[in-house]
Amino acid sequence: MESLVSFGFLAPPTICITLSLVGAAIALVWCRAGIALALISSLCLYGAATPAVSSLLLRRVEAAVPRDVDLRAAQAIVVLGGDVELGNGADIPDRLGALSLERLVFAAAAYHRLHLPVAVTGGRVADARQSEGALMTAALKADFAVPVTWDEDRSRTTWENAVFTARLLRPAKLTTVVLVTHAWHLPRALWSFDQAGFKALPWPAPRTALRIGRIADFLPRIAALRDTFDGLHELIGGVYYRLRY
Numbered sequence: 001m002e003s004l005v006s007f008g009f010l011a012p013p014t015i016c017i018t019l020s021l022v023g024a025a026i027a028l029v030w031c032r033a034g035i036a037l038a039l040i041s042s043l044c045l046y047g048a049a050t051p052a053v054s055s056l057l058l059r060r061v062e063a064a065v066p067r068d069v070d071l072r073a074a075q076a077i078v079v080l081g082g083d084v085e086l087g088n089g090a091d092i093p094d095r096l097g098a099l100s101l102e103r104l105v106f107a108a109a110a111y112h113r114l115h116l117p118v119a120v121t122g123g124r125v126a127d128a129r130q131s132e133g134a135l136m137t138a139a140l141k142a143d144f145a146v147p148v149t150w151d152e153d154r155s156r157t158t159w160e161n162a163v164f165t166a167r168l169l170r171p172a173k174l175t176t177v178v179l180v181t182h183a184w185h186l187p188r189a190l191w192s193f194d195q196a197g198f199k200a201l202p203w204p205a206p207r208t209a210l211r212i213g214r215i216a217d218f219l220p221r222i223a224a225l226r227d228t229f230d231g232l233h234e235l236i237g238g239v240y241y242r243l244r245y
Helices: 002-006 014-026 031-048 051-062 098-114 132-144 158-172 183-195 222-244
Strands: 076-080 118-121 150-152 176-180 199-202
Touching: 014 031, 031 051, 031 222, 051 183, 051 222, 076 098, 076 158, 076 183, 098 132, 098 176, 118 132, 118 158, 132 150, 150 158, 158 183, 158 222, 176 183, 183 199, 183 222
Parallel strands: 076 118, 076 176, 118 150, 176 199
Antiparallel strands: none
């Protein structure tokens, strides 16, 4: 059930599609109620797919990330995995997705500025044959000339990223780390690593630009729908983490 709410058909804004279909079915029996449900769900879906709404949501999430953080006390850099594109086990290998690759760009910048040891964290996703950690380690070394000191390859959630990374870094007595991930993911990641016993410092990842100045910003786009999903996922996930952990 948790996976359905987090990433399945019950996850907002995907649930709007589900409710639109339910409303259409209800309309066959109770016309007004069904049409009302389908119409409201469709309007919510339309709004969720616009850059104006998605950028407002992401800005709302990112507002919790501290600015102008002093990174001089940092002892290590921790890079959180984002996504994996699954291969077929034959001629198409598993590879890092766009989110993970962008985080590696941030991580390379952090490494060349701070010159601190790097830890990557991310386990196997779905039917992947390699963990995110292994894929990130290979990419950092081969494509960015960044050495990786620790590879945490069992975690599947942000909370597990923090807990399992703590087990790796604790023997080295490292307590202050720079977290590298997207700005909209930082609030939940910072909280998780703080709970795991770290003093977590956010790497200054680019924040979302507010998009409300053009007509096109109020027209649906697939990319905006994904951004809305990320924003709602983080807002709801932040509350869920505080209640559960």
